[in-house]
Amino acid sequence: MDNTVTIALDAMGGDFGPSVVIPGAARFLKSHQNLHFLIYGDEAQINIYLNKYPDLAVASKVIHTDKYVENHDKPSSALRKSKGTSMRMAIEAVNTGDAGAVVSAGNTGALMAMAKLILRPLEGIHRPAIASIIPAPEGDTIMMDMGANLLVEAENLVQFALLGSLFAKAHKGASIDKPTVGILNIGSEDSKGPDHVKGAAEILSTITFPGTYTGYVEGNDILNGPADVIVTDGYAGNIALKTMEGTAKSVGRMLKNALKSDPLAMLGSLLAFFAFSRFKKKADPRLYNGGVFLGLNGLCVKSHGGTDQIGFASAIKLAYQLANAGYIDQVRFEIEKLMEQESLID
Amino acid sequence: MDNTVTIALDAMGGDFGPSVVIPGAARFLKSHQNLHFLIYGDEAQINIYLNKYPDLAVASKVIHTDKYVENHDKPSSALRKSKGTSMRMAIEAVNTGDAGAVVSAGNTGALMAMAKLILRPLEGIHRPAIASIIPAPEGDTIMMDMGANLLVEAENLVQFALLGSLFAKAHKGASIDKPTVGILNIGSEDSKGPDHVKGAAEILSTITFPGTYTGYVEGNDILNGPADVIVTDGYAGNIALKTMEGTAKSVGRMLKNALKSDPLAMLGSLLAFFAFSRFKKKADPRLYNGGVFLGLNGLCVKSHGGTDQIGFASAIKLAYQLANAGYIDQVRFEIEKLMEQESLID
Numbered sequence: 001m002d003n004t005v006t007i008a009l010d011a012m013g014g015d016f017g018p019s020v021v022i023p024g025a026a027r028f029l030k031s032h033q034n035l036h037f038l039i040y041g042d043e044a045q046i047n048i049y050l051n052k053y054p055d056l057a058v059a060s061k062v063i064h065t066d067k068y069v070e071n072h073d074k075p076s077s078a079l080r081k082s083k084g085t086s087m088r089m090a091i092e093a094v095n096t097g098d099a100g101a102v103v104s105a106g107n108t109g110a111l112m113a114m115a116k117l118i119l120r121p122l123e124g125i126h127r128p129a130i131a132s133i134i135p136a137p138e139g140d141t142i143m144m145d146m147g148a149n150l151l152v153e154a155e156n157l158v159q160f161a162l163l164g165s166l167f168a169k170a171h172k173g174a175s176i177d178k179p180t181v182g183i184l185n186i187g188s189e190d191s192k193g194p195d196h197v198k199g200a201a202e203i204l205s206t207i208t209f210p211g212t213y214t215g216y217v218e219g220n221d222i223l224n225g226p227a228d229v230i231v232t233d234g235y236a237g238n239i240a241l242k243t244m245e246g247t248a249k250s251v252g253r254m255l256k257n258a259l260k261s262d263p264l265a266m267l268g269s270l271l272a273f274f275a276f277s278r279f280k281k282k283a284d285p286r287l288y289n290g291g292v293f294l295g296l297n298g299l300c301v302k303s304h305g306g307t308d309q310i311g312f313a314s315a316i317k318l319a320y321q322l323a324n325a326g327y328i329d330q331v332r333f334e335i336e337k338l339m340e341q342e343s344l345i346d
Numbered sequence: 347m348d349n350t351v352t353i354a355l356d357a358m359g360g361d362f363g364p365s366v367v368i369p370g371a372a373r374f375l376k377s378h379q380n381l382h383f384l385i386y387g388d389e390a391q392i393n394i395y396l397n398k399y400p401d402l403a404v405a406s407k408v409i410h411t412d413k414y415v416e417n418h419d420k421p422s423s424a425l426r427k428s429k430g431t432s433m434r435m436a437i438e439a440v441n442t443g444d445a446g447a448v449v450s451a452g453n454t455g456a457l458m459a460m461a462k463l464i465l466r467p468l469e470g471i472h473r474p475a476i477a478s479i480i481p482a483p484e485g486d487t488i489m490m491d492m493g494a495n496l497l498v499e500a501e502n503l504v505q506f507a508l509l510g511s512l513f514a515k516a517h518k519g520a521s522i523d524k525p526t527v528g529i530l531n532i533g534s535e536d537s538k539g540p541d542h543v544k545g546a547a548e549i550l551s552t553i554t555f556p557g558t559y560t561g562y563v564e565g566n567d568i569l570n571g572p573a574d575v576i577v578t579d580g581y582a583g584n585i586a587l588k589t590m591e592g593t594a595k596s597v598g599r600m601l602k603n604a605l606k607s608d609p610l611a612m613l614g615s616l617l618a619f620f621a622f623s624r625f626k627k628k629a630d631p632r633l634y635n636g637g638v639f640l641g642l643n644g645l646c647v648k649s650h651g652g653t654d655q656i657g658f659a660s661a662i663k664l665a666y667q668l669a670n671a672g673y674i675d676q677v678r679f680e681i682e683k684l685m686e687q688e689s690l691i692d
Contacts, residue, residue, distance in 0.1 A: 137600075147532050150540045151497070186493050186584035194496045194581055219588030223596040235540055236585050238532040242565030243586045247593035250569040251629070254483075255601070258625035259618055268617030275611030279604035283597070 004034045005323045007316060008090040008099035011041030012068035013106025014305045014312075018042070021105065022049035024312025026056040032320060035059060038093050040086040042066055065089055068106075071305065075109035082114055091118045094298040100323030101299035103290075103315050111302055112148060112293065119298035122328070124335040127156045128295030129234065130302070131167055132241060133288045133318070136225030142168045142179075143222070143230045146291060147238035154199025155342075157183060157231050161204055162334055163294040164229035165211030170325035171318070172228070178210065179228035182217035184236055192216070196233065207341045210334055219243075248283065290315035292322065295331070299323055350380045351669045353662060354436040354445035357387030358414035359452025360651040360658075364388070367451065368395035370658025372402040378666060381405060384439050386432040388412055411435060414452075417651060421455035428460055437464045440644035446669030447645035449636075449661050457648055458494060458639065465644035468674070470681040473502045474641030475580065476648070477513055478587060479634045479664070482571030488514045488525075489568070489576045492637060493584035500545025501688075503529060503577050507550055508680055509640040510575035511557030516671035517664070518574070524556065525574035528563035530582055538562070542579065553687045556680055565589075594629065636661035638668065641677070645669055 009025060011018045018041060025037055036059055039046055043064035050057050067085045069078045082088040087106050093099040095118050104111050112130075121128050129145035142164045149156070161181045168179035183200055185193040190201065193216065204213035217226045219240060232240070259265045269276065289311035291302040299322050303315035355371060357364045364387060371383055382405050385392055389410035396403050413431045415424045428434040433452050439445040441464050450457050458476075467474050475491035488510045495502070507527045514525035529546055531539040536547065539562065550559035563572045565586060578586070605611045615622065635657035637648040645668050649661035 150532070184585060186496070186581060186588075218592075219585045219590075220592030220595070222589060223592055235532060236582055239530060239565045239582050240585050240589045242532075243568060243589045244565075244593045246564075246566030246569055247590045248597050249566070251594050251597045254629060255625055258621045258628070261624075262618070262621040265618035265621030268614035268621075271614030271617065272605055272608070272611035275604045275608040275614075278607070279601055282604070283600060 003324075004036060005101075005320055006036040006038060006099045007319050007323070008038045008040065008093040008102040010087045010090040010102065010104035010106055011039050011046050012086040013104040014303065014307070015071070018046045018049050020307065020309050020312050022046060022053065022056065023309035025060070025316060026053035027309055027313040028316040028320070029056050029059060035320065037061070038063060038090070038099050040065060040090045040093075041068065063089060069110045071107050073107055073110060075107070075113040078107060078110035079113050079117065082110070087111060088114055088118070091115055091298075091300065094300065095119055101301065101319035103301045103303060103312075103319050105303035105305050105307065105312060105315070108302055111300065115293055115296055115298070115300040119296040119300065121295055122297055122331055122335065124339050125159055125295040127152055127159065128293055129160055129163065130291045131164060131294050132291050133171070134222060134230075134244070135283065135288055136223055138225045140171065141222070141225055141228060141230055142171065143232070143237060143241065144294065145232065145234040145237050146241050147234040148293065149234040151235050152196060152233045154196045154203060157196060157200035157233070158203045158207070158338070159295070159335070160231040161200070161211055161213070161229065162209050162338055163331060164231055165209065166327060166330050166334065167292065167294060167322065168228040169210065170321045170327050176228060178212045180214045181211040181229040181231065182214050182227035184222070184230055184232035184240060185216035185218065188216050188218060200231070207338065209338060245285070286311035287314055290318040292318055297328065299327065349670075350382060351447075351666055352382040352384060352445045353665050353669070354384045354386065354439040354448040356433045356436040356448065356450035356452055357385050357392050358432040359450040360649065360653070361417070364392045364395050366653065366655050366658050368392060368399065368402065369655035371406070371662060372399035373655055373659040374662040374666070375402050375405060381666065383407070384409060384436070384445050386411060386436045386439075387414065409435060415456045417453050419453055419456060421453070421459040424453060424456035425459050425463065428456070433457060434460055434464070437461055437644075437646065440646065441465055447647065447665035449647045449649060449658075449665050451649035451651050451653065451658060451661070454648055457646065461639055461642055461644070461646040465642040465646065467641055468643055468677055468681065470685050471505055471509075471641040473498055473505065474639055475506055475509065476637045477510060477640050478637055479517070480568060480576075480590070481629065481634055482569055484571045486517065487568070487571055487574060487576055488517065489578070489583060489587065490640065491578065491580040491583050492587050493580040494639065495580040497581050498542060498579045500542045500549060503542060503546035503579070504549045504553070505641070505681070505684070506577040507546070507557055507559070507575065508555050508684055509677060510577055511555065512673060512676050512680065513638065513640060513668065514574040515556065516667045516673050522574060524558045526560045527557040527575040527577065528560050528573035530568070530576055530578035530586065531562035531564065534562050534564060546577070553684065555684060591631070632657035633660055636664040638664055643674065645673065
């Protein structure tokens with residue numbers, strides 16, 4: 001059973017529970033045979049959907065629980081009453097080694113708190129962080145932190161560069177040896193930016209790590225694919241990510257309204273239907289679904305709560321790529337090398 | 347000569363100097379008769395353009411200087427050799443009271459440094475800041491700080507709320523009494539965000555100021571017009587602003603490429619030509635050109651260096667609105683009231 005990856009699924013998370021989780025898993029399984037699932041949640045509800053996908057049923061084991069984390073629960077309260085919930089059991093499967101990664105569309109705060117508590121940060125990692133995939137014309141960019149932390153120190157950004165570089169290698173496969181890494185900042189000159197940013201730039205310019213530091217990235221450049229990895233603190237990262245989402249939606253809505261307001265334009269948009277569809281497909285947020293918690297003793301991917309099966313399959317894909325690449329062991333190895341260099345710097 | 351506003355123009359700033367500054371001024375003058383200009387720069391070059399606009403020539407006085415600030419100069423170096431430059435002379439005209447505001451498309455860093463040095467911050471204002479206009483379907487939003495400062499304290503954000511509210515009133519005119527004010531943050535719950543953000547939210551919820559505090563604004567909501575004013579530190583503000591610009595451009599480019607790739611879609615876009623034009627016009631960044639330095643003893647507007655006459659006219663408009671509203675006196679009055687309340691809080 002070499003090379004088989006087992007993924008634990010919290011079937012009860014998200015707005016739609018098993019009705020999205022199960023078809024999403026079936027969808028991803030089609031293209032990946034060396035895959036097992038441990039599915040946690042209400043067995044009766046799960047089976048309604050699992051029965052429709054015999055291949056998935058064969059590759060899966062359902063572990064019943066009727067407890068689950070509510071979407072609106074506060075993280076602290078969810079954590080207190082988490083024992084035996086589908087979310088917690090799925091995370092525990094990673095901790096015991098039964099699964100190589102966990103995917104949940106449930107309550108973000110609860111998932112983060114639980115993953116941190118159960119999986120614990122990797123030795124040497126001070127701030128686990130959330131990474132997201134940003135689409136760019138010439139290939140995806142990994143961006144982190146997207147909001148697990150607020151403002152951080154220079155050393156944390158350096159660790160994000162390491163975590164992100166190894167993620168980029170796992171995500172892009174053989175096509176990339178030393179991913180390029182930029183830091184999000186308010187200007188391109190060395191003298192610009194807050195202390196934690198300037199400090200990280202200085203360290204990344206001197207050390208050896210699994211990526212190549214290429215300088216600052218400004219907000220207007222994020223979507224041009226300026227680097228394989230963009231690191232930032234969770235405050236700026238969350239604001240930049242949400243601003244991208246909001247702006248793309250706004251522009252789309254304005255365009256739609258402009259086209260609707262004019263019969264000739266409406267006819268024109270009919271003719272352009274297939275081009276519009278291709279455009280929409282390329283920018284489809286479901287294909288970039290999945291926030292990955294990096295820096296823990298185990299892999300945990302948060303799917304968007306409102307996504308459909310295509311989006312959930314994308315989140316599973318990220319979990320699979322990282323587990324399949326042996327990401328955690330790579331980080332353990334590289335973080336030790338980084339700490340040796342840092343002790344030399346100090 | 348009541349109600350006449352005099353605006354000082356640095357004719358030599360920006361990528362195109364007088365060839366954009368003069369037509370821009372002429373353009374704005376068409377709709378505003380009670381307006382004078384003091385135009386600083388190379389008289390011969392200025393007159394080439396000024397001769398084409400007799401109305402502007404009558405409303406203007408040209409003050410010759412052959413010194414100007416280079417676009418690529420570092421602020422410190424530009425400042426050292428600034429005496430007698432068109433930029434500095436234009437700012438000095440505001441300081442002496444000869445002009446109510448200055449507009450320059452020149453070197454941003456130099457302009458900021460010079461304006462701060464010559465005009466000095468208003469009493470009680472600790473951090474002057476840059477405000478920009480963000481377009482939203484139901485009306486403009488004022489956002490600040492866009493990068494004059496990096497990370498700031500809660501008290502600074504509170505002052506930005508005051509400065510931005512008075513700007514919103516000057517910008518939107520009689521249609522608005524107490525502008526709504528939000529703070530950019532990574533979530534909508536009170537408990538979310540860095541200390542300076544949470545601190546500002548607490549203060550703004552208790553004090554009286556010329557706006558109404560309405561809560562946190564997330565990145566995806568900026569373009570939905572969530573408030574008349576959005577305050578943030580210059581780090582997050584600059585990143586959000588540039589991310590909006592970059593995303594809008596990216597989406598537009600992707601759409602163009604999708605339409606170009608398909609003959610039927612190209613025919614369709616011809617039919618939609620007028621709708622596309624209206625769409626472009628609505629989102630035209632030139633109409634939102636102008637970064638306004640607020641919190642100084644004088645008004646200073648930075649135009650984008652690469653803009654055309656339409657964009658430069660927009661920057662003049664902001665200067666005019668603020669000067670015409672007596673913005674500086676309003677801030678002096680309101681900041682005193684704010685300081686009284688803060689002394690009560692402390």
